[in-house]
Structures are given as C-alpha cells and as structure tokens.
Amino acid sequence: MIQSQEKPDRVLVRISDLTVQKADEVVWVRARVHTSRAKGKQCFLVLRQQQFNVQALAAVGDHASKQMVKFAANINKESIIDVEGVVRKVNQKIGSCTQQDVELHVQKIYVISSAEPRLPLQLDDAVRPEVEGEEEGRATVNQDTRLDNRVIDLRTSTSQAVFRFQSGICHLFRETLINKGFVEIQTPKIISAASEGGANVFTVSYFKNNAYLAQSPQLYKQMCICADFEKVFCIGPVFRAEDSNTHRHLTEFVGLDIEMAFNYHYHEVVEEIADTLVQIFKGLQERFQTEIQTVNKQFPCEPFKFLEPTLRLEYCEALAMLREAGIEMGDEEDLSTPNEKLLGRLVKEKYDTDFYILDKYPLAVRPFYTMPDPRNPKLSNSYDMFMRGEEILSGAQRIHDPQLLTERALHHGIDLEKIKAYIDSFRFGAPPHAGGGIGLERVTMLFLGLHNVRQTSMFPRDPKRLTP
Amino acid sequence: MIQSQEKPDRVLVRISDLTVQKADEVVWVRARVHTSRAKGKQCFLVLRQQQFNVQALAAVGDHASKQMVKFAANINKESIIDVEGVVRKVNQKIGSCTQQDVELHVQKIYVISSAEPRLPLQLDDAVRPEVEGEEEGRATVNQDTRLDNRVIDLRTSTSQAVFRFQSGICHLFRETLINKGFVEIQTPKIISAASEGGANVFTVSYFKNNAYLAQSPQLYKQMCICADFEKVFCIGPVFRAEDSNTHRHLTEFVGLDIEMAFNYHYHEVVEEIADTLVQIFKGLQERFQTEIQTVNKQFPCEPFKFLEPTLRLEYCEALAMLREAGIEMGDEEDLSTPNEKLLGRLVKEKYDTDFYILDKYPLAVRPFYTMPDPRNPKLSNSYDMFMRGEEILSGAQRIHDPQLLTERALHHGIDLEKIKAYIDSFRFGAPPHAGGGIGLERVTMLFLGLHNVRQTSMFPRDPKRLTP
Numbered sequence: 001m002i003q004s005q006e007k008p009d010r011v012l013v014r015i016s017d018l019t020v021q022k023a024d025e026v027v028w029v030r031a032r033v034h035t036s037r038a039k040g041k042q043c044f045l046v047l048r049q050q051q052f053n054v055q056a057l058a059a060v061g062d063h064a065s066k067q068m069v070k071f072a073a074n075i076n077k078e079s080i081i082d083v084e085g086v087v088r089k090v091n092q093k094i095g096s097c098t099q100q101d102v103e104l105h106v107q108k109i110y111v112i113s114s115a116e117p118r119l120p121l122q123l124d125d126a127v128r129p130e131v132e133g134e135e136e137g138r139a140t141v142n143q144d145t146r147l148d149n150r151v152i153d154l155r156t157s158t159s160q161a162v163f164r165f166q167s168g169i170c171h172l173f174r175e176t177l178i179n180k181g182f183v184e185i186q187t188p189k190i191i192s193a194a195s196e197g198g199a200n201v202f203t204v205s206y207f208k209n210n211a212y213l214a215q216s217p218q219l220y221k222q223m224c225i226c227a228d229f230e231k232v233f234c235i236g237p238v239f240r241a242e243d244s245n246t247h248r249h250l251t252e253f254v255g256l257d258i259e260m261a262f263n264y265h266y267h268e269v270v271e272e273i274a275d276t277l278v279q280i281f282k283g284l285q286e287r288f289q290t291e292i293q294t295v296n297k298q299f300p301c302e303p304f305k306f307l308e309p310t311l312r313l314e315y316c317e318a319l320a321m322l323r324e325a326g327i328e329m330g331d332e333e334d335l336s337t338p339n340e341k342l343l344g345r346l347v348k349e350k351y352d353t354d355f356y357i358l359d360k361y362p363l364a365v366r367p368f369y370t371m372p373d374p375r376n377p378k379l380s381n382s383y384d385m386f387m388r389g390e391e392i393l394s395g396a397q398r399i400h401d402p403q404l405l406t407e408r409a410l411h412h413g414i415d416l417e418k419i420k421a422y423i424d425s426f427r428f429g430a431p432p433h434a435g436g437g438i439g440l441e442r443v444t445m446l447f448l449g450l451h452n453v454r455q456t457s458m459f460p461r462d463p464k465r466l467t468p
Numbered sequence: 469m470i471q472s473q474e475k476p477d478r479v480l481v482r483i484s485d486l487t488v489q490k491a492d493e494v495v496w497v498r499a500r501v502h503t504s505r506a507k508g509k510q511c512f513l514v515l516r517q518q519q520f521n522v523q524a525l526a527a528v529g530d531h532a533s534k535q536m537v538k539f540a541a542n543i544n545k546e547s548i549i550d551v552e553g554v555v556r557k558v559n560q561k562i563g564s565c566t567q568q569d570v571e572l573h574v575q576k577i578y579v580i581s582s583a584e585p586r587l588p589l590q591l592d593d594a595v596r597p598e599v600e601g602e603e604e605g606r607a608t609v610n611q612d613t614r615l616d617n618r619v620i621d622l623r624t625s626t627s628q629a630v631f632r633f634q635s636g637i638c639h640l641f642r643e644t645l646i647n648k649g650f651v652e653i654q655t656p657k658i659i660s661a662a663s664e665g666g667a668n669v670f671t672v673s674y675f676k677n678n679a680y681l682a683q684s685p686q687l688y689k690q691m692c693i694c695a696d697f698e699k700v701f702c703i704g705p706v707f708r709a710e711d712s713n714t715h716r717h718l719t720e721f722v723g724l725d726i727e728m729a730f731n732y733h734y735h736e737v738v739e740e741i742a743d744t745l746v747q748i749f750k751g752l753q754e755r756f757q758t759e760i761q762t763v764n765k766q767f768p769c770e771p772f773k774f775l776e777p778t779l780r781l782e783y784c785e786a787l788a789m790l791r792e793a794g795i796e797m798g799d800e801e802d803l804s805t806p807n808e809k810l811l812g813r814l815v816k817e818k819y820d821t822d823f824y825i826l827d828k829y830p831l832a833v834r835p836f837y838t839m840p841d842p843r844n845p846k847l848s849n850s851y852d853m854f855m856r857g858e859e860i861l862s863g864a865q866r867i868h869d870p871q872l873l874t875e876r877a878l879h880h881g882i883d884l885e886k887i888k889a890y891i892d893s894f895r896f897g898a899p900p901h902a903g904g905g906i907g908l909e910r911v912t913m914l915f916l917g918l919h920n921v922r923q924t925s926m927f928p929r930d931p932k933r934l935t936p
Binding site: 001002003004006007008010012018030036049050078079080112113114115116119137148152153154156158160163164166167170171172177183184185186187188189190191192202203204205206207208211213220223224226227228229230235236237239241251252254263264265266267277306311372373374375381397400401404421425426427428429430431432457458459461463466467468 | 469470471472473474475476478480498502517518538546548559581582583587598618619620621622623627628630631634635638639642646651652653654655656657658659660670671672673674675681688689691692694695696697700703704705707719720722729732733734735757787839840842843865868869870872876884889893894895896897898899900908925927928929931934935936
C-alpha cells in the first residue's frame, strides 16, 4: 500500500503517450487491468487509463518467469497495477485498443490497489449501445445498477466524456460572462422563508427553528442588482421538493444563473443570455469534439444546430404553429411537455435550429414577480429557452417597483408578510433588470442527445434516490 | 417605470468615462443620487455608479428652470436617475469625487427608481475607517445594521471591492486548476447519511424520510478519484451545524475543494495545492490592486506576503517554536486558536511569510480516514495551511485501502454500518490520493486583513442569522 513511504524518481508514462515514437523503450505505467486473458505461457492484459488503453503481454521468457505470468493472469479486473515493460511496435493494428500500433512487453508487475473479484457491472456492457443489446441480445446495464455502482459506471469512456463535457459547460459559461463584465456571486442555500409561497421546498432543522432550502438564487441575484453589481452570475445547487419522477426532473440540480440590469428594454438581457449560450455551444463544438464523438458511439444523435443570432419567436406565433398542426390551445394556456416537444419539431423543420427563444408568455402562467407587458395586459415580459424541444431556461424582466410588486402579489393571493423582505429590497432605488436560470444537467443531456437527466448528474437525487 | 416600452437609441455614458476628453459634449448618464445640496438657485448633486462618482450642477438658467432645480433638490438620496448634461472642465479639482476634472451641467432629469426618504444607513458612514469614528467621534455603522440592510451596505466602495475581489479568487482558483488538467465536478448537498459520525449536521425533511446537508464534498471527491477522474475540484456550499459564534465560523460557507490521485507521495498533492494558492495570490495582486487599495482605505493592513516555493513546516517544528515562546503543549495536542495565531506571528518573524503549510499532524487529532505516517505511528500524512496565522485549508492523504479504513473507523468507535457506502467505494481498485478544502470567505478575509468572516460573505449564515 502506498503510504507515502518514499519519493522515488521513477517516471510513470501516460498510456496516451505510448506510440511508435517510444518503440523499444522501457517504461513504467500505472493503469487499471481492463481485461486479462491467459493462454498457455502467455497472458494478454488490456491496461486502461481513463479513455485510453493498450495491450500488454506477459510471456514466459527472459524477462518474465512462469510465476509472474501466473500472477498476472490472476489479478482481478479493475485492480490498479504498476507495470514495467518494453514498448514494441506491432505488425497488425490492435483494433480493440486506443493505442493500436504498440503493445507493452511486461517485465515487472506490482499491484497498487486490488479490486474485489466480482464486479457489480462490466465496463464493456456499460458502454454498449442499447440497439446492440436489443438486436444482438448482448448485455447492457440498467440505470439503477449503474447509479447504485456509480464509482464503476463513471469509469466508462462514455461517463468520462459526459462529465468532462459538463465541466466544459461550466467553464465556458463563466469564461463568457467574465469577459462580458459579469461578477460571480455566492448566494445562501439555507433561507428563512420560502419566497414563492411555500410549495415544493425542503425544510431544514436550523438549531431550534425551521429553515428552508433555496428553490433558486433569484431573490439574492436581484438583491445584488439592487446593490449595484449590475451584472451577476452564480453556479450552485438548486433544490425542488417536487415528487416528479420523470426523465428530466431532479430534486437537486445545478443552476447556472444570470441577472442583469438593463437600460431600456429587457431584450438587452435576452440577447446577452442567448449569446452566452451560443458561445457555450460553439466552445463545446470546438473544444469537446472527442467527448461528443465518444458519447455518440453509445448514444447516436444528430449534431446540435443553432442560429446566429438566436431565433426568437413570440408565444402567439408558437400557438399559431401548434394550432396549424392540429393542437387546440387557449391563448393564456401554458405549454404541456408534449406540446413543447412538438413545437420543437415544428421549429426545427421550419427554421433548422435546435435552440430558440420563446418570448412574451401569457402573464397568467408566470410567477407574480414577472413584469407585465406594457401594451397587452394579458402578456408579460418573460421568456423560456429551448434545446431540442425541451426547456432549459426560464426568465423574465422582474418587477422592480415595490408598489406594482405588492399589487401583483395580492393578485396571486400571496401572503405579503412572507415576502416582505423581498419587496423591501426594492425600496431604496432599484434599476430595471431581468435574468434567468439554466439547468446544467439539462443542457448537457440535450446537447448530447441523451434521454435522461440522471445520465448527466454524477450523483442524482430524485424522490426515490438519495444514494450514493 | 421602465417596463420595456421602447428601445430608444440613446447612449448612456459610464461615469468612469467622464473625463476632460468629453469636455463640452452633451451626454446621458444613469446613476444614483449619492448626495444632493441645494444652494440658492443651484443644486449640487454627486452622482454615483458603483465605485465612481461625479459632481453634477443644476443651476437656474438657459437650460434649467427654477422648477427643475427644485425638483432636483428634492430627489431622495439613493434614487436612480437619468441625467442629460454638458460635461464641463473644472478649474479646481473636485477632491471628493473620483472624476476630479469635470462636472456635469444638468439639462434634464428623470427619476428611474425612487428611493424612500429615510435610509437605514448612510453610505458615507458605512465606509468610514473605525479609527476615525473612534478618534473623531464620527458615525460608523455596526455590523448588524449593515447585515440587516445588506442591499444598501453592498453599495459601498468597500463592499463592491470585497466582492469583486472574491469573484476573482474563484476565477483564479478555477483558471489555475483547469490549466493543471483538473476536472470540475458537482457534488450533491443532500445526503442520506452523516458520514463523519453525525455531529454538526443539519437535518432535512426529504419526502417521508430524513436526509442531511453535506458537511463537505469529500466522499464525492474521493468517489471521483476512484472513478478515474484523477484530479478534480469543486466550488460549492458547505454546511456546518456548529453553534459557534466566532469571527471566523459560518453555518454555511463556500468550499473550494481539491482532490487528486498521486503516484508515490502525498507531497505531490501538497505542492499542487500550495502552488494553486500562490497563483491565486499572485493573480489577486496583479489584477485586483484597485480593489485591495479600496478596502485598505477603510481597513488598513500590511500587504500579504508569501514565499515561493511555499514554506512547509512539520508539526514538531511548530511545537518547538511555540515551546521556545513559553507555550506548554503535549506532542499529540492540537493547536488552539490563540496558539495558531501566535505561531503565525513567530513564523512571520522568522520566515517573513503570511502563508505556510503545517505538515504531519498527530494522528490522534485528525479524522479516521487520515492516512497514518508510515514511520511514526503517532503522526499522520496530513496538513493544514495558514494565512496570517489562521487556518484556511485542512487536508490529508486519505486511506484508500478498505481494510485499513475499517480498522481506523473501529479505532475511532464509528458505527461501520453508517459508513458502509464510504468504505465500499474503495473495494474496486482505488489509487492513492490526497486533497483538501479551502474556505473562500476566510481567504478573502485574511488576504485583505479584515476581521470578521461576515464581511466577506454576502448573506452570512450563523446560528443567530438567517436573513436576509
């Protein structure tokens, strides 16, 4: 066991660096045993390091004893080993490995950390496309088994790619906003009152009292705007105590949140948010092509398409498109999930984009703090954004006038006492502002064409899952 | 009220751009009324935009009526106004404003958002150095008043600088780690079991069961290491249900967390973490000099000093220094807060650094998952890092062997059933690894020489404060 006994000057070579340039060199590699197969006096191992792997051969001869070959053959899969070996060019490409032109002729092997003999799931099964499983009757791994054994499931090339890609979304989000002059803020997750009326919040025992988990950082973002930070963003957990067991709901997810003061029109903010998403999409396509292709191998899908500038439709236009497709809907009715998806398909056909903005929602279907439209009292200055027909962002111009905010809260039957602190935030001069919140896991899922948000949350939380 | 009625093509000029280059131009500015002072037929206003301000003059004459001057004089402080005016060079520098060479001769004024007449605190009082308050008997603002009215307190030049500086720490942390090949991860905050024995955790009602708020992302960081991500970091809230009412404890703070697999010795990780902090310190001194100086005006302090490479002392060396200074301490005794501070002063005297690492803590004072020292069973492979004599990071090599982990848990009297999932994470091959968690608010506080962590948390949470 490595207990930091010493600091040897041995260099460990990366598997991705094992190419013909290193032919005939003696190298040390630390890797997992992906597979091992003994065959007479030989043992073939596939050694894996993240998404890279190489074939290694232990053969009885000058450098390896019979015992050593036997020892190699008995190492459990997924164990971590240190191997000394000679890099040899191979005559025939090794199709099953990422390092196709070389193999490693093993001279020494040490086990660094041994895996238990029985794995709860096989990595090769876990990366098999579902269609191969169905058509060829080969094993695949179901979602609960994956999630129950997440430490192993996350080792697959698909999982490695999904979460490196997701790390990239966060990085691009911040990079773009910092370049635009935004300030990153940190907002509290434990709050004293449920700001939106009390439904769907988790209760926390806070010393001798009760507190709640924030359903969004919105109030705090707005307070930062009232405190003159002008343009702010935050990335953090958002908690929803909804008993929804769907492919796209989690009880805890990561919100990418934006709030911004504007000069005259909330479209200044809509454009800034849409451009931020476009910069993210471009960055992903430029910097994460390998990851996208790796995920596509297991989950094939069409490349993600978007326009510049982003398509912005008004809600009434969307209604007209849906009605033309035979859907009956009232003017002030919200979109159902199937209608959202249908609309996504209609928009894709007509405009060839997987990303668009739906603007000017009916006032009746939006929260009390949404600014009404100045011309049509049935509409509001609010918008959603969609990827592949599913909502990824909801946002609006917020009411910054305490009097109008009070009126709208009363109209919604909200207890003014409970939102006093919220309304009071606007009493000492508040600039007009708008914002929105993006669901990180949904963006990852929809860009990559995955089918369940649990695939894009490392340790998902839903009404039935709290572990690992 | 701006309700997004129109999209005028009027350009709003930034106050920071009002210089002699713009002399005699007519400009529009949106700003807060910082102060206003009527004097006969004139009204002098100070207009503020974040940390910048400019003098404006409304005087009865060709461009301004008597009514307009009266109107200007009656606008409440902190209201947001749009002003059209001519930029005029002044003969005598205006010492009280950041734009010292020009003033604005007002032609038109619109109130965009009116502030209530009585402010709960005055911004000028809120930025006054405490010593001026004490020696000259001038008003300062106490901490509870600030925090109760945080929307106003955050508008001061000091607060603006503190939180822009803090945004910079997060940015530098991520920038450095992404350049080093780390992957950003998102870890769940709602967990099913209290991993470290159950003390100091907040309980959450989770549908029909109980859950807990994570005291640290450590288990999840370690699982990512076991899942081959090799080097990971995360930034997120950390919850501690400790009834500690001190200058440096919060019940919710932001953790900057690192975890990393290493080859042979945990010092590989210690060096990587220390270098990350050094890169942050350098970046702050390079990019945030204005903010540092702004904070220094209200809270004077010595510039932050650090060495390259970072000073690393062993715990026994620190004990010797303290004993030489007259402190009596046992070999396996932990450092008290006063002794930490004293040690900080001794280290500063001897090595001229405000930042250092204390390595090889006694095993007895560290958590059960800490790797014991391979040579001395009373010591451990663990470390803390200090800024100006206060701890900002605690870390260690973690035990990656399930058998040793079980032994150590039993030794600590921990119920194995409760940590089964934790131990099981290491059963399928785990690389040696180490890591640590940094408290964001403490780093901000100590670098800037502030005295209370509530100054560096926008909306602090402690046993007695849950609002705003």
